[in-house]
Amino acid sequence: MSSNAPTPLFPTTRREFLHLTGRGIGLLAFARFAPEFLVNSALAGTPGPEKDRPILVLVQLAGGNDGLNTLVPYEDANYYRLRPTLGLAKEKVLRINDTLGLHPSCTALHRLLQDGKLAVVQNVGYPNPNRSHFRSSEIWETASGSSEFLSTGWIGRFMDNACSGLPGADGHDPVGVHISNGVPQSFLSAQDHPTFGLLSGAGNRRENEENRQLLESLVSQPGAAENDNATFLKHMLMDSLVTEKKVQHVLGSYQPSASYPGNAFAASLRNIAGLIAAGLPTRVYFVSLSGFDTHSNQANQQANLLTTLAEGLAAFQKDLELHQLDGQVTTMTFSEFGRRPSENESRGTDHGTAAPLFVLGSKVKGGLHGTAPALNLAPNQDLTYSTDFRSVYATMLDRWLACPSETVLGGKFFDLPII
Amino acid sequence: MKLTYPATEAWEPLPAAEWNAEAARQLLRRAGWSALPAEVTRATTEGLAATLDRLFPVQPALFIEPRLVAHLKEDVPEMARGLAQAQPGPEKQRLQREARERSQLAIQDMSIKWLQFAAQPSNAAFAKWVLFLSDVYVVAVEKVKNAALIWNHYDLLARHGFGAAPVLAKAISRSPAMINYLDLNQSKRGAPNENFARELFELFLLGEGNYSEQDIKESARAFTGYRQQFGVFRFVPGQHDASSKTIFGQSGHFTGDDVIDLAFRQPAAGAFLPHEMVKFYLSDTPLPPGYLHELGAWWRARDYDLRTLALRFFGSRLFYAAEFRGEFIKSPVQFYLGLVQDLDLSVAPLPRSVLNPLRQMGQMLFNPPNVRGWVGGRNWINSATLGVRRQLVESLFSPIKEDNLNADEQIEFVAARANGNSNFTASDALLAPLAALDSAAAADHLLANFLALPAAPPFRDSVRKFLAADHADGPQKLRRLRRATVTLLQSPEYQLC
Numbered sequence: 073m074s075s076n077a078p079t080p081l082f083p084t085t086r087r088e089f090l091h092l093t094g095r096g097i098g099l100l101a102f103a104r105f106a107p108e109f110l111v112n113s114a115l116a117g118t119p120g121p122e123k124d125r126p127i128l129v130l131v132q133l134a135g136g137n138d139g140l141n142t143l144v145p146y147e148d149a150n151y152y153r154l155r156p157t158l159g160l161a162k163e164k165v166l167r168i169n170d171t172l173g174l175h176p177s178c179t180a181l182h183r184l185l186q187d188g189k190l191a192v193v194q195n196v197g198y199p200n201p202n203r204s205h206f207r208s209s210e211i212w213e214t215a216s217g218s219s220e221f222l223s224t225g226w227i228g229r230f231m232d233n234a235c236s237g238l239p240g241a242d243g244h245d246p247v248g249v250h251i252s253n254g255v256p257q258s259f260l261s262a263q264d265h266p267t268f269g270l271l272s273g274a275g276n277r278r279e280n281e282e283n284r285q286l287l288e289s290l291v292s293q294p295g296a297a298e299n300d301n302a303t304f305l306k307h308m309l310m311d312s313l314v315t316e317k318k319v320q321h322v323l324g325s326y327q328p329s330a331s332y333p334g335n336a337f338a339a340s341l342r343n344i345a346g347l348i349a350a351g352l353p354t355r356v357y358f359v360s361l362s363g364f365d366t367h368s369n370q371a372n373q374q375a376n377l378l379t380t381l382a383e384g385l386a387a388f389q390k391d392l393e394l395h396q397l398d399g400q401v402t403t404m405t406f407s408e409f410g411r412r413p414s415e416n417e418s419r420g421t422d423h424g425t426a427a428p429l430f431v432l433g434s435k436v437k438g439g440l441h442g443t444a445p446a447l448n449l450a451p452n453q454d455l456t457y458s459t460d461f462r463s464v465y466a467t468m469l470d471r472w473l474a475c476p477s478e479t480v481l482g483g484k485f486f487d488l489p490i491i
Numbered sequence: 492m493k494l495t496y497p498a499t500e501a502w503e504p505l506p507a508a509e510w511n512a513e514a515a516r517q518l519l520r521r522a523g524w525s526a527l528p529a530e531v532t533r534a535t536t537e538g539l540a541a542t543l544d545r546l547f548p549v550q551p552a553l554f555i556e557p558r559l560v561a562h563l564k565e566d567v568p569e570m571a572r573g574l575a576q577a578q579p580g581p582e583k584q585r586l587q588r589e590a591r592e593r594s595q596l597a598i599q600d601m602s603i604k605w606l607q608f609a610a611q612p613s614n615a616a617f618a619k620w621v622l623f624l625s626d627v628y629v630v631a632v633e634k635v636k637n638a639a640l641i642w643n644h645y646d647l648l649a650r651h652g653f654g655a656a657p658v659l660a661k662a663i664s665r666s667p668a669m670i671n672y673l674d675l676n677q678s679k680r681g682a683p684n685e686n687f688a689r690e691l692f693e694l695f696l697l698g699e700g701n702y703s704e705q706d707i708k709e710s711a712r713a714f715t716g717y718r719q720q721f722g723v724f725r726f727v728p729g730q731h732d733a734s735s736k737t738i739f740g741q742s743g744h745f746t747g748d749d750v751i752d753l754a755f756r757q758p759a760a761g762a763f764l765p766h767e768m769v770k771f772y773l774s775d776t777p778l779p780p781g782y783l784h785e786l787g788a789w790w791r792a793r794d795y796d797l798r799t800l801a802l803r804f805f806g807s808r809l810f811y812a813a814e815f816r817g818e819f820i821k822s823p824v825q826f827y828l829g830l831v832q833d834l835d836l837s838v839a840p841l842p843r844s845v846l847n848p849l850r851q852m853g854q855m856l857f858n859p860p861n862v863r864g865w866v867g868g869r870n871w872i873n874s875a876t877l878g879v880r881r882q883l884v885e886s887l888f889s890p891i892k893e894d895n896l897n898a899d900e901q902i903e904f905v906a907a908r909a910n911g912n913s914n915f916t917a918s919d920a921l922l923a924p925l926a927a928l929d930s931a932a933a934a935d936h937l938l939a940n941f942l943a944l945p946a947a948p949p950f951r952d953s954v955r956k957f958l959a960a961d962h963a964d965g966p967q968k969l970r971r972l973r974r975a976t977v978t979l980l981q982s983p984e985y986q987l988c
Contacts, residue, residue: 134895134897135897136897200584200588202592204592204595204596205843205897205899206599206842206843207592207595218588219587219588219591221633223860253843253844253882253886254844254847254848254851254879254882254883254886255851255875255878255879255882257847257850257851259875260851261875264873264874264875265874265875266874267874267875267878268878269878269879269882271885279974282957282974283974283977283978283981286953286954286957286974286975286978287978287981287982289953290950290953290954290978290979290982290983290984291982291983293947293949293950293953294947294949294950295946295947295950295982295983295984296817296938296942296943296944296945296946296947296950296984298947299817299818300818301775301818301819301820301868301869301987302817302818302983302984302987304869304872305820305872305877305983305986305987306983308872308873308874308877308983309877309982309983311874312874312877312878312881362895363894363895365896365897365898367898
């Protein structure tokens with residue numbers, strides 16, 4: 073870093089951080105940890121961020137989205153038999169072909185489908201489905217078999233395989249960013265990778281800023297404890313504050329080119345667009361939309377959620393296009409399970425199995441993929457999946473993220489022609 | 492690390508004159524999860540000996556068997572019979588899956604219930620003691636695959652946790668979970684499996700270097716025939732190798748129990764558990780061997796009584812020495828339960844918001860990564876886990892959005908609220924009393940309550956300035972107090988105890 077360079081608005085290395093917040097803590101205070109520190113800072117100046125790498129945005133529909141009322145088989149008498157009150161009338165469905173259409177709340181997604189930017193993968197699930205939210209989310213996020221327990225997530229294993237030693241703008245730019253309650257299980261990895269969590273929605277920017285500033289001042293001066301562990305913790309925290317400062321600066325100055333709806337989900341997508349536009353080397357973003365567990369009075373609740381989803385994604389896609397970043401980003405939805413084909417007595421649906429998922433982006437081969445589920449079912453019988461979710465992951469890994477899927481998924485799953 | 496006391500004085504009781512609020516905080520945080528002001532006052536008033544007696548009672552309250560575990564236990568024989576009768580194929584797979592799923596739900600339920608139990612200040616020290624013992628006598632649900640066996644194992648640790656260590660070790664050798672976990676169920680005359688015998692010496696009783704390979708081979712023969720059926724220990728004489736063995740230089744027709752008695756006669760047996768206690772409770776830096784031998788010899792002379800050892804350890808001068816204050820990195824469980832106590836919360840009956848963060852911070856209850864248990868110390872901390880710690884604090888200050896809960900969570904949530912437990916996130920009532928103070932006094936209060944060591948003046952000043960900003964009053968003042976608290980709980984200092 074040239075000494076003539078203007079003082080940056082935010083530090084990009086821990087050294088600058090120390091300099092800017094400079095309360096005389098000095099390197100000497102960290103003597104035991106200095107070598108690693110200096111190595112990181114030395115690295116920081118050299119390689120630029122990898123700007124053109126493909127990016128994956130994961131959208132979790134938490135709670136279990138009802139697939140049959142998302143992608144509606146409006147010509148199938150069985151559908152109306154299974155859904156006497158919840159069945160969506162044929163004339164309201166947004167038609168895709170002669171038999172299938174989208175939920176009426178999905179107009180924005182329907183438009184993207186017509187433009188060839190949205191793929192709908194039908195009837196995605198896995199063998200021996202589990203109907204617990206907790207466990208089935210774990211299966212999806214760790215990409216395990218139904219009876220298999222994995223301690224790492226599929227994105228974590230992608231990071232282990234593809235992101236070690238990734239030259240970022242500095243040593244600790246995040247390779248993964250999540251906007252959800254806690255770190256998604258998908259991100260759990262064997263090695264340590266810089267990841268970063270943003271609060272949902274726009275967050276409270278003032279409070280975030282206050283929090284960061286106070287924390288910054290607390291770590292940059294002698295605190296209560298002056299021992300090796302205290303120093304070690306200060307170091308680790310400083311790394312994340314450097315990232316945070318950068319991220320908050322980026323978000324604060326981002327000018328979206330599309331207008332986003334006024335809800336937390338859309339604000340989260342706006343923030344993701346902002347970080348992508350800033351050229352962060354982040355490869356995977358994770359955002360969660362919850363409330364899909366519609367055991368009773370499903371109709372309104374799901375309609376509202378699908379509107380939020382569709383309008384948010386459409387604004388996000390448009391924003392990326394206007395920034396000419398759309399070629400770099402693919403977005404994919406997932407949910408821990410679909411819902412029971414037979415509606416229940418409370419005008420809702422109980423936990424089920426397979427469901428369709430959406431893949432969105434300018435490089436996506438739009439339209440319907442896979443096969444629709446058979447609906448000649450007995451009351452309360454569940455759908456049998458036709459596409460394994462790990463095939464969708466394999467496709468994203470092999471064809472989009474350019475990472476051999478077998479190393480991440482521990483086996484070969486067939487790619488799908490969705491991208 | 493420079494030690495204040497030489498080995499010969501280190502384990503002497505703390506002189507009464509040195510028992511003060513600071514010392515009480517050290518005891519409450521290290522033996523339990525946090526140092527609540529009321530508990531500190533009570534401890535200083537009662538004195539050290541009485542406080543230790545209260546924290547470590549002769550008959551501590553036991554963690555009651557959770558309902559799902561009890562149901563699982565009742566059904567285990569029938570499930571096992573069903574499995575045994577089923578032909579290999581889809582039906583058998585379905586039954587296996589069902590068993591696994593029930594076990595998984597039971598473990599989840601047990602984890603939440605255990606956290607709720609351990610969060611009670613009166614249970615904290617003993618619950619943590621059992622957690623410590625479980626970090627020595629390790630089993631993991633991932634391999635054992637049956638929540639009922641895991642519960643039994645923890646119940647054994649609790650029931651024998653304040654008795655004689657040899658009795659505990661013998662009980663553990665019969666623990667159905669242990670029999671599965673370290674492959675005793677595979678071990679038979681003519682084909683002994685050495686897994687249990689090896690870990691018994693290396694990780695449970697003596698430590699590496701204090702036994703020979705020959706000792707392991709011979710001891711493994713003594714533990715042949717240990718079986719469990721439906722969660723009950725069974726000794727199968729036909730599978731047991733009753734012939735003569737030579738262990739630690741002695742020969743005889745030793746049984747498994749004899750092997751444990753022989754091991755406790757080894758010089759290394761006294762120092763081993765104290766070494767583990769130091770690692771779990773006190774410091775990443777091991778004490779020099781002389782210190783451990785000193786305590787080990789003392790303990791051995793008291794027939795290896797575990798409660799006596801705990802009282803000696805937590806009452807010693809060394810335990811309160813300055814070098815061990817505020818330098819130990821909190822485990823995820825300690826961090827979480829410390830927050831629960833410090834913020835006067837109830838543990839939410841929501842696995843997603845409670846167990847996921849623990850897992851993401853690196854500690855899944857009842858499921859340590861391997862037979863060594865959790866490594867602890869700096870291994871708890873990396874960029875991701877530190878991020879989870881910070882986010883956990885934020886989430887404990889953000890009211891739960893009921894609309895976002897899944898239906899099963901809503902049921903638990905409503906039930907807990909009906910029982911009067913609804914303080915799952917921090918309320919302003921906690922901080923309201925501080926709003927009456929000036930910023931300096933409020934800062935001092937926060938620092939004294941939450942941090943393990945007195946804050947240096949510049950640190951204190953940052954907090955004070957933050958509280959005083961904008962000449963905040965009323966709701967603004969409360970908001971600043973809340974934000975200052977969130978930040979303090981995210982600070983490096985709060986990760987230490």
